[in-house]
Amino acid sequence: MSDQTNEAEADATRPAPPVDAPDVVEALETLPRRRDQLLPALIAAEHALGWLSEAAIEDVSVHTRIPLSEVYATATAYSELRLEPPVEGRWHVCTGVTCRQAGADALLDALAGSGESAEPVDCRFLCALAPVAERGGALFGRCEAQRLIALAVEDGDRS
Amino acid sequence: MTLDALRAAHPGFEGEVRVLVHGGTCGHAVGVAPHGGFLRQSAGDACAEAACDGACWAAPAATVLRPGHSHRFARLDETGVEPLLTCLAGSCDARADDRGEREHRGGLMSRLGRTDGTLAGALAAGAYEAAARALAMAPAEVIDAVEAMELTGRGGAHFPTGQKWCFATGGEPPVLVVNAEEGEPGVFKDRHMLEGDPHRVIEGMLIAAHATGATDACVYINGQARRARAAFEHALAEAAEAGILGGDALGAAVALTIEVRSGAGGYVCGEETVILNSIEGQRPVPRFKPPQITEAGLFGRPTLLNNVETLAAATLLFDPPAAPPKLVPLSGAVARPGLYEVAVDGQATWGSLLEAARGGAHAPPGVGSLLVGGPSGVFVAAEQFDEPLEMAALGAGGLVALAPGGEANVTLELARYNARESCGECTPCREGTVRLVELLEAPSLDRPKLDELIDVITEASLCQLGGMAGRPIASALATFPQAFSNGAAGAAE
Incomplete structure (x- = not known):
């Protein structure tokens, strides 16, 4: 399923991509060069790099043949695409209605008070296990600050 | 091929007793892995991982299944595994028995998290009989039968599904788009269905495709529902390999590309035209209507868009x-x-419903609204x-039980959320949702x-995010007027 209109354009007309992240280019090469691949390309680039740098966005623009301004406008429209490098080890604490009622704000305060990096995020859709936090892509339910801090210490000891 | 032949070609687990360890997003978020590892060592091939069965409160959990007997062990810990092993050996400890409300359940959740996640397991539990x-x-x-069962859209609008399918026929075959975005805070039903019974969704899609003539489909899944997508893609691969998709494994050929x-x-x-723009590679903003998407939707083609639960219910x-x-x-x-x-x-x-969740009936003290x-x-x-x-x-079904007295605070939080989430495409929503917050924050x-602003946003917004942004505010003011006597911010402090 796709709009095939720009697929037939010759690769020879394609400018060299602004490579500063070979992983991004490699990830994009698995996707067809079509407009409808814009969001899959942005997700693939973010997955490869951990975030969407200016160069990664340019790579997506070149790969999909969509103007850079449009790619940037689209990348900034999705709340889960990151345009800043992630902070390693940061806790993302869900502040949806259920989690807030279950003590998300106190959890944020306790994490910050223990020197942990933590920020509020919108609903993580694990409401039945509130309060919920996420770290490094892993979800944690029924969170208690002391348990999260202990987990962070364990991870620190291992690394 | 017939369904019996398909089952014969995919024999499931043949033992009498089975242990399902409920992993999935819920189980793994509360540390099911060590229990699963221990149970696999103890139960061997009888032990398999299943998804959450909807009893999220019970996680980490495991269920012992034997003919005519189902026994869920909730909140497994070091002491909880021993009674499970006793049950596995054929003797159940009544005190440990969690007589869940779903032991004899049927309908939509009959297979949810109750199989080992394989096609064989799903077939043994009745999958693809309806298709x-x-x-x-x-x-x-088929459309007449769907109309007769009075199925309505489960994404929240509750438009009659048979009528929608009927609109999609008669012209160019439609493209089927499945809305699994489920971005509404507090809602987690579709991702449970995709994780715990993905073959039911595929089966519903096959029925819809046959009824409307759709030959290609796109399933748009919430980006955070990673396990749901993985489970669904695994099921798709199994269905294709078995000839259910693209073959005649169900007795008739179905050429549906998903x-x-x-x-x-x-x-x-989650708005239907936003999904279409997103799939096409456009900015995720709503489109003007008309045209309706049944006339010109994805890539300008007639489009049938159904929610995951709607298609699951069609089975x-x-x-x-x-x-x-x-x-x-x-x-x-x-x-x-x-x-x-x-x-x-x-x-x-x-x-x-609250009683079923053991919240207590008739305004229990813990639930104010x-x-x-x-x-x-x-x-x-x-x-x-x-x-x-x-x-x-x-x-769409999302319910949050609130403790007494928190309504004004929640109202303000919802207003702030809507202002943050406005895509900015239309002025009433872009500007109006921000002004709503300001009015609620005023002393x-x-x-x-x-009231006037809510009317304007409701009437003039391009899509239902703006169109319904004033709804919780109007509802809170009507239901809890005393909570707003000093403004929402004052009540929240």
């Missing part, structure tokens, strides 16, 4: 429950938050808990101005 029967019927007969896409966040991305075509079922994700101030299947039969009430429908929803006060449930009032409430 095989539907494929033997004329498409118009593509899976992930979203990347945004409440507005009940030949054995429709006495009352229409609705999946209800319930969280908040109840002892057993999770996914519930409610028969909307005129008898079930908000209170009976219910938020129904999240940022686009309404409040149901304790005094209304005896009112019967209506399908339209349930919306005293300018009620006439607030």
Whole structure:
């Protein structure tokens, strides 16, 4: 399923991509060069790099043949695409209605008070296990600050 | 090929006793892995991983299944595994027995998290029986049957599904788009279905495709529902390999190509035209209507868009429950938050639903009100808990049980959320949602101005994010006027 209109354009007309992240280019090469691949390309680039740098966005623009301004406008429209490098080890604490009622704000305060990096995020859709936090892509339910801090210490000891 | 031949080609687990360790997103978020590892060592091949069965409150959990016997062990810990092993050996400790409300459940959740996640397991539990029967019927007969079961869209709008399918026929074959974005805070039903019974969704898609003539489909899954996407793609691969997709394994050939896409966040991305723009590579903003998407939708083609739960419910075509079922994700101030299947039969009430979640019936002390429908929803006060449930009032189904006294604070949070999530495409929503927050944050409430603004946003917004942004505010003001005597911010402090 796709709009095939720009697929037939010759690769020879394609400018060299602004490579500063070979992983991004490699990830994009698995996707067809079509407009409808814009969001899959942005997700693939973010997955490869951990975030969407200016160069990664340019790579997506070149790969999909969509103007850079449009790619940037689209990348900034999705709340889960990151345009800043992630902070390693940061806790993302869900502040949806259920989690807030279950003590998300106190959890944020306790994490910050223990020197942990933590920020509020919108609903993580694990409401039945509130309060919920996420770290490094892993979800944690029924969170208690002391348990999260202990987990962070364990991870620190291992690394 | 026949369904019997398909089953014979995919034999499932042949032992009499099975242990299902409920992993999935819920189980893994509360550390099921060590218990699963221990049980695998103890039970060997009888032990398999299943998804969450909707009893999220029970996680980490495991269920022992034997003929005529189902026994879920909730909240496994070091001491909880021993009774499970005793049960496995054939002797159940009655004190440890969690007689879950779903032991004899049927309908939509009958297979949810109750199989080992394989096609063989799904077939043994009855998957694809409805599709095989539907494929033997004329498409118009299938649509008539869907109309007869009075199925309505479970994404929240509750438009009659048979009518929608009928609109999609008669011209160019439609493309089927499945809305699995589910970006409404408090809602987690579709991702449970995709994780715990993905073959039911595929089966519903096959029935819809046969009825409408669709030959290609796109399933748009919430970007955070990673396990749901993985489980669904695994099921798709198995269905293709078995000849269910693209073959004649169900007795008739179904040429349906299914593509899976992930979203990347945004409440507005659950709106149907936003999904289409997102798939096409356009900015995720709503489109003007007309044209309706049944005339010109994805890539300008006629488009049939259904919610995951709607398609799952279509598989009940030949054995429709006495009352229409609705999946209800319930969280908040109840002892057993999770996914519930409610028969909307005129008898079930908000209170009976809370009772099922062991929240206690008739305005239990822990629940002051219910938020129904999240940022686009309404409040149901304790005094209304005896009112019967209506399908339209349930919306997409998301329910949050609120502790008494927090309504003004929640109202303000929802208003801030809507302002953050506005895509900015239309002025009434872009500007109006921000002004709503300002009015709620003011030391005293300018009620006439607030009412007027809600009217404008409701009438003039391009899509339902703006169109319903004022709904929880109006509901809170009508239901809990005393809570806003000093403005929402004052009440929240």
